[in-house]
Amino acid sequence: MLEQQLINALTLGSVYALFALGFTLVFGVLEVINLSHGAVFMVGAYAAMTAVTRFHAPLGVGILAALLVSGLLGLTIDALILRRLRARKAPHLIPMIATLGVTTMVTSAAQGLFGVEVQRFPEAMLPTGEFVFGEVHLRTLELGIVAVAFLLMALLFGVMRYTRQGRALRAIAESPKAAALLGINVEGLFMLTSFSAAALGGVAGVLIGLDFNAVTPMMGAPILHKGIAVVILGGMGDIRGALFGGLFLGFAEVLSKAYLSSQMGDAVAFGLLFLILLVRPVGLFGRVLERKA
Amino acid sequence: MAAFADFWATYSTLVYSVGIHALLALSLWLTLSCGLLSLANAAFMGIGAYTAALLTLNLHWPFPAALLGGAVAPAVVALIIGAPTLRLSGVYLAMATLAFGEVTRILILNLQITGGPEGLNGIPLLTTGWYIVVILAVAGYGLARIRRSRLGRAFEAIREDEVAARLMGINVESHKLAAFTLGAVLAGVAGALNAHFTFFISPREYGFENAVDILTMTILGGTTSLIGPVLGASILTLLPELMRFLHAYRLAVNGLILVVVVLFLPTGLWDARRFRQLLKNRRARKGGQP
Numbered sequence: 001m002l003e004q005q006l007i008n009a010l011t012l013g014s015v016y017a018l019f020a021l022g023f024t025l026v027f028g029v030l031e032v033i034n035l036s037h038g039a040v041f042m043v044g045a046y047a048a049m050t051a052v053t054r055f056h057a058p059l060g061v062g063i064l065a066a067l068l069v070s071g072l073l074g075l076t077i078d079a080l081i082l083r084r085l086r087a088r089k090a091p092h093l094i095p096m097i098a099t100l101g102v103t104t105m106v107t108s109a110a111q112g113l114f115g116v117e118v119q120r121f122p123e124a125m126l127p128t129g130e131f132v133f134g135e136v137h138l139r140t141l142e143l144g145i146v147a148v149a150f151l152l153m154a155l156l157f158g159v160m161r162y163t164r165q166g167r168a169l170r171a172i173a174e175s176p177k178a179a180a181l182l183g184i185n186v187e188g189l190f191m192l193t194s195f196s197a198a199a200l201g202g203v204a205g206v207l208i209g210l211d212f213n214a215v216t217p218m219m220g221a222p223i224l225h226k227g228i229a230v231v232i233l234g235g236m237g238d239i240r241g242a243l244f245g246g247l248f249l250g251f252a253e254v255l256s257k258a259y260l261s262s263q264m265g266d267a268v269a270f271g272l273l274f275l276i277l278l279v280r281p282v283g284l285f286g287r288v289l290e291r292k293a
Numbered sequence: 294m295a296a297f298a299d300f301w302a303t304y305s306t307l308v309y310s311v312g313i314h315a316l317l318a319l320s321l322w323l324t325l326s327c328g329l330l331s332l333a334n335a336a337f338m339g340i341g342a343y344t345a346a347l348l349t350l351n352l353h354w355p356f357p358a359a360l361l362g363g364a365v366a367p368a369v370v371a372l373i374i375g376a377p378t379l380r381l382s383g384v385y386l387a388m389a390t391l392a393f394g395e396v397t398r399i400l401i402l403n404l405q406i407t408g409g410p411e412g413l414n415g416i417p418l419l420t421t422g423w424y425i426v427v428i429l430a431v432a433g434y435g436l437a438r439i440r441r442s443r444l445g446r447a448f449e450a451i452r453e454d455e456v457a458a459r460l461m462g463i464n465v466e467s468h469k470l471a472a473f474t475l476g477a478v479l480a481g482v483a484g485a486l487n488a489h490f491t492f493f494i495s496p497r498e499y500g501f502e503n504a505v506d507i508l509t510m511t512i513l514g515g516t517t518s519l520i521g522p523v524l525g526a527s528i529l530t531l532l533p534e535l536m537r538f539l540h541a542y543r544l545a546v547n548g549l550i551l552v553v554v555v556l557f558l559p560t561g562l563w564d565a566r567r568f569r570q571l572l573k574n575r576r577a578r579k580g581g582q583p
Binding site: 033081084085088090092093094096097098100101102103104105106107108109111112221225228229232236261266267270271273274278 | 330377378383384385387388389391392393395396399400403501502505508509512542543544545547548549550551552555556559
């Protein structure tokens with residue numbers, strides 16, 4: 001059933017893209033490989049889960065809660081850690097190691113708070129509608145996931161392309177020093193970037209949690225690895241690349257799981273990543289950058 | 294003596310772990326000394342562990358020969374993947390080695406000979422304290438010698454400035470490959486030793502988390518000397534035992550340590566230069582008083 005697999009692939013791919021978008025945004029603007037993005041993603045899923053199960057909020061409010069909680073977490077990480085490292089002009093690897101520490105902390109805290117068991121959204125909360133085209137079943141849930149993911153991505157593209165802030169961000173990505181000289185509030189936009197990237201990651205967390213209806217403290221690690229694969233596929237710091245890379249990985253993974261072997265789906269992603277890095281480190285869509293190091 | 298026997302019965306595995314973790318931290322120290330941030334050392338540890346375990350389990354090789362096998366196999370893999378991978382620098386290298394680690398883990402998980410997700414069981418318990426002590430001592434001495442040798446100086450030069458090193462006539466590519474491969478050898482031996490005292494190995498032990506653990510030990514201890522990684526490995530192995538009362542939050546302490554060290558002690562816990570500076574300051578203060 002190819003059509004059904006394609007729908008699954010689109011759902012998964014759009015969430016990968018949403019996750020990778022935040023990851024690549026932080027790299028493009030802050031030049032930080034933010035390894036806490038997976039943990040932020042997991043926190044988003046738990047924020048929605050808590051809102052929905054404990055406070056009986058509707059699903060939409062849950063997604064909003066994820067957006068805010070994750071965004072604030074991203075902002076906190078920026079204010080407490082990344083900003084100090086920026087001020088010190090620490091080499092690239094240092095923020096990477098620090099955010100790795102954040103991941104360990106947040107994951108462990110989530111294990112303590114929520115337990116290691118899988119939590120599920122109550123079935124009654126989930127949209128149950130289904131469109132049937134011949135043999136293909138299109139669930140409203142999947143449709144909703146794709147819609148939310150693409151809506152947020154379109155929003156980000158719009159902001160980056162047409163607003164003053166978006167232009168400023170692109171200027172910072174070129175050169176923070178020159179941007180500061182032009183009177184751009186670089187520090188403020190760094191914080192805005194950290195917030196929005198984390199917010200996107202948190203929403204991606206809810207969407208994956210809904211897609212598989214499973215939320216666990218450990219869900220951040222596999223998506224982080226895939227996010228890295230996506231970003232490298234599409235070119236580090238390239239927003240369009242993250243979109244294409246995410247969709248591409250979604251399709252590659254679902255199709256290889258369906259037609260090769262269930263376990264090898266993950267190996268395909270990383271094998272691909274490894275290959276891309278060897279052959280074309282700037283990514284499929286990336287421009288050839290000057291090597292700074 | 295009885296007290297010591299009691300202590301040893303309870304804590305011998307812990308002491309063994311400290312030794313093996315120290316070896317792992319030193320393996321990463323070596324790759325870092327050439328400026329390469331590799332997240333592949335956990336995978337090399339796994340390759341070493343599986344090779345050695347299969348050699349003793351299926352082919353009944355004597356333990357020293359199996360250890361040698363556990364050192365050679367990751368070295369061969371490192372040589373093969375190193376040549377293309379090490380063209381990448383900085384974060385790209387970290388990502389590539391991460392991808393390599395994941396591919397290795399998934400392969401181990403899916404191969405027949407490695408026992409798949411169940412791993413290998415019933416590995417003979419051949420690792421004794423002496424093996425660990427001797428290998429650690431030899432590794433420490435060897436690394437100390439390398440550090441002060443032409444090779445070690447070249448590593449340092451490459452880490453500080455690749456272009457300048459190249460201009461001095463250093464063959465950057467082959468030196469990077471040497472550091473990467475020697476690191477893989479140490480990690481492989483550590484894996485082989487570990488497999489022969491834990492009785493059981495599974496693919497789960499060689500994933501991303503373990504690569505991070507190795508990195509944490511090395512960074513915590515500090516990379517300015519050989520004492521740093523050993524200190525970091527000891528602390529992070531013993532700390533969870535002391536933190537048992539924290540239960541689920543135990544790992545959070547590891548993360549916190551990593552963040553605090555990166556923020557406030559950029560050179561790690563053990564920094565000989567800082568100690569000397571402190572000593573000098575104190576002496577200067579004392580001398581300054583009439």
